[in-house]
Amino acid sequence: MTPPATGADLRRGPFRPGDRVQLTDPKGRLHTITLEPGKNFHTHRGHVRHDDLIGAPDGTVVAHSSGVEYLALRPLLSDYVLSMPRGAQVVYPKDAGQIVTYADIFPGATVVEAGVGSGALSLSLLRAVGDEGRxxxxxxxxxxxxxxxxxxxxxxxxxxxxxxxxxxxLVQELPRAVEPGTVDRVVLDMLAPWECLDVVADALVPGGVLICYVATTTQLSRVAETARRAGGWTEPQAWESLVRGWHLEGLAVRPEHRMHGHTGFLITLRRLAPGVDAHLRKKRPAPGAYGEDYTPVVEEEWSPEDLGERPVSDKRLRRTAREARATADRRDGGLPDEGGAS
Structure with a gap:
C-alpha cells in the first residue's frame, strides 16, 4: 500500500495533540492555538479547554467557559503561512499560488528556490513537487x-x-549542488535576482522556467534588461495581482473596504535551447523606452532598507526561532507512534 504523502495524515481526521487549530469567535476574530492535553486557551472573559477539542472532528463548535461558542477548524495552508512565526516577510498566498501555477511546478520536478525567508513559499513548492520531487x-x-x-x-x-x-x-552553491541542465524550475525571491542569471541559465533544462518575485519596478526592469542582454531567454513576461474580497449578506453584496493590494511583481522567462541566442521581438519598443531618460544597469549594492523593508532585530529573530522550534516540538510530541493511534 502506498504511504500517504508527507503531511497528508495531519490534514484530516479528529484533532490530536500537537495539531494547530484555528478558533473563530462570533465576531469573526481568529485565534490559532496548538493543542496540548490539560492546557487552556484564555481570553479576557474565560477559557476554552484544549481537552474539549482533542478527539473532536474538524469543524467542531466548542463552548467557551463564558458560554460563547467558537468554531474550530484546521488552518489551511493560506491561513498557516499568515500566522506562523516569521523572521522575514512572507510571500502571500495570492502570490504563492501564482508562482506555483505560472512557473508550472509539477509533481516530481526539481526546483531551485532562493531565498527561503520564513518558509511560506517553500511550503507551497513542497506541496507541488511532492515526495518524489526535489x-x-x-x-x-x-x-x-x-x-x-x-x-x-x-x-x-x-x-x-x-x-x-x-x-x-546561490551563485556559489548552486553549481556545487546540481549538474548543468538538470533543474526544471527556478524561483528567486531576493534583492538582486539579475546577479544569478548566469548560474541559473547553466542549471536549467531547455524550456525550463525562471520566475522572480521582486518588490519594485526598478528590480523588475533590471531583471528584464539583464536577461535580454545575456541572450538565451524568451521575452520576459511581468505582472502583479490584486485581490479584493466581497462582503456577502443578503442583498448587501459589495466590495470589502480593505483589499490585498500590491505585494510584489512576478516576472517569468524560459530557457532557450543551446545555441539559440534570442527569440525575435515582433513589436518595436515603446517610443522613449531607451531614450535620454533611460539609465542602463549599473553595478551597485542593494539592501532591504533600500527597498523600504524594515530591518529585523537579532533579538526578534532569536525569539521567532524559539517560537518556531517550540511549535515544531509540540507537533512532534503530539504525533502517534508508528502504526498506533493517537
Missing amino acids: LLSFERRADFAEIAQANAHAFFGQEHPAWTVTVGD
Missing part, C-alpha cells in the same frame, strides 16, 4: 533558514523528504 532551497542567513525549517516541520509533522536547505549564496 526542492533545493538556498538562503544566505542561517537564522532565516532555521525559522523556515521549523515552520515546515510544524506544518508537515516531519522533515519533508524532498527538501534540502543550503545556507549560502
Whole structure:
C-alpha cells in the first residue's frame, strides 16, 4: 500500500495533540492555538479547554467557559503561512499560488528556490513537487533558514523528504549542488535576482522556467534588461495581482473596504535551447523606452532598507526561532507512534 504523502495524515481526521487549530469567535476574530492535553486557551472573559477539542472532528463548535461558542477548524495552508512565526516577510498566498501555477511546478520536478525567508513559499513548492520531487532551497542567513525549517516541520509533522536547505549564496552553491541542465524550475525571491542569471541559465533544462518575485519596478526592469542582454531567454513576461474580497449578506453584496493590494511583481522567462541566442521581438519598443531618460544597469549594492523593508532585530529573530522550534516540538510530541493511534 502506498504511504500517504508527507503531511497528508495531519490534514484530516479528529484533532490530536500537537495539531494547530484555528478558533473563530462570533465576531469573526481568529485565534490559532496548538493543542496540548490539560492546557487552556484564555481570553479576557474565560477559557476554552484544549481537552474539549482533542478527539473532536474538524469543524467542531466548542463552548467557551463564558458560554460563547467558537468554531474550530484546521488552518489551511493560506491561513498557516499568515500566522506562523516569521523572521522575514512572507510571500502571500495570492502570490504563492501564482508562482506555483505560472512557473508550472509539477509533481516530481526539481526546483531551485532562493531565498527561503520564513518558509511560506517553500511550503507551497513542497506541496507541488511532492515526495518524489526535489526542492533545493538556498538562503544566505542561517537564522532565516532555521525559522523556515521549523515552520515546515510544524506544518508537515516531519522533515519533508524532498527538501534540502543550503545556507549560502546561490551563485556559489548552486553549481556545487546540481549538474548543468538538470533543474526544471527556478524561483528567486531576493534583492538582486539579475546577479544569478548566469548560474541559473547553466542549471536549467531547455524550456525550463525562471520566475522572480521582486518588490519594485526598478528590480523588475533590471531583471528584464539583464536577461535580454545575456541572450538565451524568451521575452520576459511581468505582472502583479490584486485581490479584493466581497462582503456577502443578503442583498448587501459589495466590495470589502480593505483589499490585498500590491505585494510584489512576478516576472517569468524560459530557457532557450543551446545555441539559440534570442527569440525575435515582433513589436518595436515603446517610443522613449531607451531614450535620454533611460539609465542602463549599473553595478551597485542593494539592501532591504533600500527597498523600504524594515530591518529585523537579532533579538526578534532569536525569539521567532524559539517560537518556531517550540511549535515544531509540540507537533512532534503530539504525533502517534508508528502504526498506533493517537
